[in-house]
Amino acid sequence: MKDTSHINPLENEAIYIFREVAAQFEKPVLLFSGGKDSITLVRLAQKAFWPAKIPFPLMHIDTGHNFPETIEFRDRLVKELGLELIVRNVQDSIDAGKVKEESGKYSSRNSLQTTTLLDAIEEFKFDACIGGARRDEEKARAKERIFSVRDDFGQWDERNQRPELFDMLNGQIELGQNVRVFPISNWTELDVWSYIEKEEIEIPSIYFAHKRKVFLRDGLIWSHSDYVFQEDDEEVLEKMVRFRTVGDMSCTAAVFSEATDIASVVQEIRDSTISERGARIDDKRSEAAMEKRKQQGYF
Amino acid sequence: MEVLKIATAGSVDDGKSTLIGRLLYDTKSLTTDKLEAIEKTSKQKGYDYLDFSLATDGLVAEREQGITIDVAHIYFSTAKKSYIIADTPGHVEYTRNMVTGASTSQAAIILIDARKGVIEQTNRHFFINNLLRIKEVVVAVNKMDLVDFSEEKYNAIKSDFQTLMGKRDYQDQRITFIPVSALKGDNVVNKSNNTPWYTGETLLEHLEALDMAAVSNVGTPRFPVQYVIRPKTEEFHDFRGFAGKVYGGELSVGDEVVALPSQTKSRIKDIFFYDKKFQTASRRSSVTITLEDEINVSRGDMLVKVGDLPTIEKEFTATISWMDSQQLNAGSKYVVQHGVNKVLAKVEKIHHKIHPDYSGIDEDTSALGMNDIAQVTFKLNKPIFYDKFKNHRTNGSFILLDTQSNNTVGAGFIS
Ligand SMILES: Nc1nc2c(ncn2[C@@H]2O[C@H](COP(=O)(O)OP(=O)(O)O)[C@@H](O)[C@H]2O)c(=O)[nH]1
Numbered sequence: 001m002k003d004t005s006h007i008n009p010l011e012n013e014a015i016y017i018f019r020e021v022a023a024q025f026e027k028p029v030l031l032f033s034g035g036k037d038s039i040t041l042v043r044l045a046q047k048a049f050w051p052a053k054i055p056f057p058l059m060h061i062d063t064g065h066n067f068p069e070t071i072e073f074r075d076r077l078v079k080e081l082g083l084e085l086i087v088r089n090v091q092d093s094i095d096a097g098k099v100k101e102e103s104g105k106y107s108s109r110n111s112l113q114t115t116t117l118l119d120a121i122e123e124f125k126f127d128a129c130i131g132g133a134r135r136d137e138e139k140a141r142a143k144e145r146i147f148s149v150r151d152d153f154g155q156w157d158e159r160n161q162r163p164e165l166f167d168m169l170n171g172q173i174e175l176g177q178n179v180r181v182f183p184i185s186n187w188t189e190l191d192v193w194s195y196i197e198k199e200e201i202e203i204p205s206i207y208f209a210h211k212r213k214v215f216l217r218d219g220l221i222w223s224h225s226d227y228v229f230q231e232d233d234e235e236v237l238e239k240m241v242r243f244r245t246v247g248d249m250s251c252t253a254a255v256f257s258e259a260t261d262i263a264s265v266v267q268e269i270r271d272s273t274i275s276e277r278g279a280r281i282d283d284k285r286s287e288a289a290m291e292k293r294k295q296q297g298y299f
Numbered sequence: 300m301e302v303l304k305i306a307t308a309g310s311v312d313d314g315k316s317t318l319i320g321r322l323l324y325d326t327k328s329l330t331t332d333k334l335e336a337i338e339k340t341s342k343q344k345g346y347d348y349l350d351f352s353l354a355t356d357g358l359v360a361e362r363e364q365g366i367t368i369d370v371a372h373i374y375f376s377t378a379k380k381s382y383i384i385a386d387t388p389g390h391v392e393y394t395r396n397m398v399t400g401a402s403t404s405q406a407a408i409i410l411i412d413a414r415k416g417v418i419e420q421t422n423r424h425f426f427i428n429n430l431l432r433i434k435e436v437v438v439a440v441n442k443m444d445l446v447d448f449s450e451e452k453y454n455a456i457k458s459d460f461q462t463l464m465g466k467r468d469y470q471d472q473r474i475t476f477i478p479v480s481a482l483k484g485d486n487v488v489n490k491s492n493n494t495p496w497y498t499g500e501t502l503l504e505h506l507e508a509l510d511m512a513a514v515s516n517v518g519t520p521r522f523p524v525q526y527v528i529r530p531k532t533e534e535f536h537d538f539r540g541f542a543g544k545v546y547g548g549e550l551s552v553g554d555e556v557v558a559l560p561s562q563t564k565s566r567i568k569d570i571f572f573y574d575k576k577f578q579t580a581s582r583r584s585s586v587t588i589t590l591e592d593e594i595n596v597s598r599g600d601m602l603v604k605v606g607d608l609p610t611i612e613k614e615f616t617a618t619i620s621w622m623d624s625q626q627l628n629a630g631s632k633y634v635v636q637h638g639v640n641k642v643l644a645k646v647e648k649i650h651h652k653i654h655p656d657y658s659g660i661d662e663d664t665s666a667l668g669m670n671d672i673a674q675v676t677f678k679l680n681k682p683i684f685y686d687k688f689k690n691h692r693t694n695g696s697f698i699l700l701d702t703q704s705n706n707t708v709g710a711g712f713i714s
Contacts, residue, residue: 007581009302015585016544018527020639023598047573051538052530135372142371161369161620162707163395165402167544168698169635172705187381189375192437272330 010191011044014183016167017146018048018138021128021181022055024171028128028181031117032058035246036203037132037184039191042077043201044183045130056130057084061117063109063248064091065227070246071206081155088120108228108251119153121178130181136188142167145209146185152176189244193269197262208265209257210243220253301511303422304383306400306433308424309410313399314441318371318410318481319384320351322503325488328375346669348482370400379507392657394670395622398710399577405514406506411480411649413446416479417459422656425460428711429467429657430618430672430712432692434514436474436578439502444480448493453478466657469689477502488545514694518581521549521609522602523554523638523694528587539570540587541596543639546693550588555605558596559684564605601684609684610695616676616714617688618653619667623701623708627675629669633708634700635679638693643680650674688712 030045032038045054060074078085090109093099093116100109115287121129135142147169162170165241171179173235196203212223215234223226224236227249241254242265255272260266307501309315315464323329323415329337333354342349343371354373373384387393407428411421425573428436438460446452457476459557477486478494479502479540485491487504500508528540552558554567570577580586596602603609621627627646652661652673667673688695699709 007584008300009583010300012544012583012585016525016631023526023639048542049528050573051532051535051540086506103382115659119697129346136374140374143369163370163399163710165399165698165707166693166696167403168638168696170636170700170705170707172634172700174705186372188375188376188381191381206595280701 004280005114006117010187011047011195013186013273014041014044015048017169017181017183018045018130020127020171020182020239021130022049024253025128025179027124027126028056028130029124029134030054030058030130031248032060032074032085033132034060034066034074034204035132036185036196036207037134037192039077039201039203040195041083041130041183042083043199045194045219046081054081054083057086059086059088059120059124059126059129059190061113061120062087062089062091063113064089065109065248065250067204067223067243067249069204069206073202077202086120086124088116088123090116091118104229107206108248110248110251114154121154125289127173128179131173132184133182134189134192135182135185144182144185144188146182147171148180149173150178150180153256153262154178159170166272167183190266190269193262203262204246206243206246208262209260211238212241212254214239214254221255223249225249301380302324302383302480303506303509303511303514304389304404305382305506306385306387306397306404306407306428308387308397308401308428309441310412310418311422312354312635313410313412315386315410316352316354317350318408318439318441318487319386320354321481321484321487323354323373323375324349324351325484326375326377326503328556343354344682348501352480369402370396377507379502382506388534394423394427394672395620397424397461398431398622399431401428401431401563402710404433405511406437406509407439408439408502410442411456411460413440413442413449413452413456416456417463419656421460422463422658425463425467426655426657428467429472430620432472432516432689433510434473434516435469436472437502437505438474438476439481440476440478441520443478443479443485444483448485448491449479450494450496451686453497458575463657473503474673475499475505477505487694515582516547518547518686518691518694519607520550520582521546521686521694522550522580522588523640524596524598524600525639527597534558538547538589540589541602542585542607543602544585544589545582547582547691549617549690550602550604555606556590556602557605557609558594558658559601559603559609560682561595563594565592567591567595578591583612597623602639603684609686609691611682611684612677613682614647615677615679615683615685616650616674618709619673619675619709619711620675621667621669621671621709623706624669625701625708628707629665632702634702635677635683635697635711636702637683637697637698638687640683642683642701644677644699645679646666647676647678648678685713687714 090112099112099115145164213236214221242257259268336354371386387396387400409424448633472555479486487503524541526542568589568591570580580608629646631646635642649664652664686694695713697711698707700710
């Protein structure tokens, strides 16, 4: 039998990108949210450097509004792989008066992460931040480079991006600049899920169907939780749901699902016709939301 | 899984965005929420059809100007293949984006508006895809609905294009013509009833049938070392693995190899992909190689097979595509990034500018501006190990970095 499990082009590309990061930068960091994309990144990084350890730390910008399952999972993964984890809290940025907590029905801490992230980059002098963004997620992302240069203020100038040709990645930057790196740029949501299935990668339990207290608003399924504002007339229901992304609880909607294992999740994704971002409440606010946040230094 | 990357080229309003939107729609790749957004906006604009171009046109600035300004990537898949479309704009001033999009593609779609036929822009689109040695080109003659699906019109355009083909440098490029209507969907995914005279494949049928091995660039194996893995753990105390991607051909355990530039010989001991050993490293796989002997190899070095050496030189001549608003002048210095290797380079001579519309060359050239294409000789401060671009798409190409701004300011194809 000819073993060809090493010729998946997307996986090879991602491994190549990780190695370029390790070689071209002095202080890279992997931005880890505990979601499936960043868990996939960790596996790809392991593959890139085996038998050595991943040569950079992980960093979680914690909104404090996480699903508890995600945090447990994160801590276990880091321990098992012997990785270094840095956590910086949005709460600290709020306490220091650098950002203001949003209020009202659609309040979320998602956009507040930007300030905490930029401060952490400065604190540790990170020159490359590896993230799990994919070009298929959102229109503004479709033009994102694999090595995306940000200025001193973390800003993205989409009109002035470096052309990326062939496999060649230009990571040359000035002091104060940093680069956002997206190794799974060319993956689709289905690619990620199929990879998780094939590689038998463990992911947090909230990705699988479970009974949860939820309520409905604007056609989306919201978690009933202290972190999510809820009107008195919004009735709490108990339903079988799963999450397609696991961001801040206040901006991550669930989908009804009976898929309790990875194979059935992959099947559901294959059949589904709602894009992943459709379940991200913050993007519904405005079509140009992502682009605006990116110009401000969001991941 | 097969992944086919396709570059698109067409002038503004030839219907590129509509064609891509149509491909997504007819392959059921548009999600409900995207489809809803398209329906809503189309209605707002007062159209009585669905404006599929809205599926791709991204950034706010573009929406205001109504044009695509950069390279956008669009994804869809069928049961057979995954497709990545690099959507590049067609204006004269954006040659650089087209070169960029084409550099990573194995196939290209050139759009022609059936009412306008082959225009100067078409020459450019063809020139660039040919310069980049894209193996497979589809010429989609679009808006056939606006010329009553006329076979004569189509044949006239085809014959004009064939005249152009006589001028191309890379003659082995495969070219297929398809009459389509992106807006109405004729011959994009589904066969049209309006073109009974056309017996060929639809666009998607054609892409589905492409043999990936045939559109890939197979040459001779080159292994640029990206990173040296030294775990220094008890278990892997003496492990020295050379991490990199294999280009052009395969490498196998036992192959006799030469490390460049030292020219030291050794043999491949093991090939790892993650924690598993393989007998062979396939083309484009990111592996880790260990050697029988302890030789000094670091990032930027290259492993090649004995008896199959690339050119090792401190000078080369290349066709370059200039991408910066600041001019390139004879005597200026740049960093040449050749794969993962970087060397300092000086522009020795600008031989001539090449008009990308096949209208000839300018002998008398002392500087290059944005979007110029020219023949240039560079002198390097140390040798690189290259092949000619026509023999090796990876090892025959490079990018130019500005020493001050660090920007990528050009791309080159070694002659
Ligand atoms: N009648 C007709 N109109 C088309 C066709 N393809 C595109 N168009 C129209 O041509 C215009 C420009 O199309 P668009 O896709 O935005 O062009 P792009 O600039 O190449 O992306 C739009 O108004 C489209 O609706 C076609 O096959 N037939």
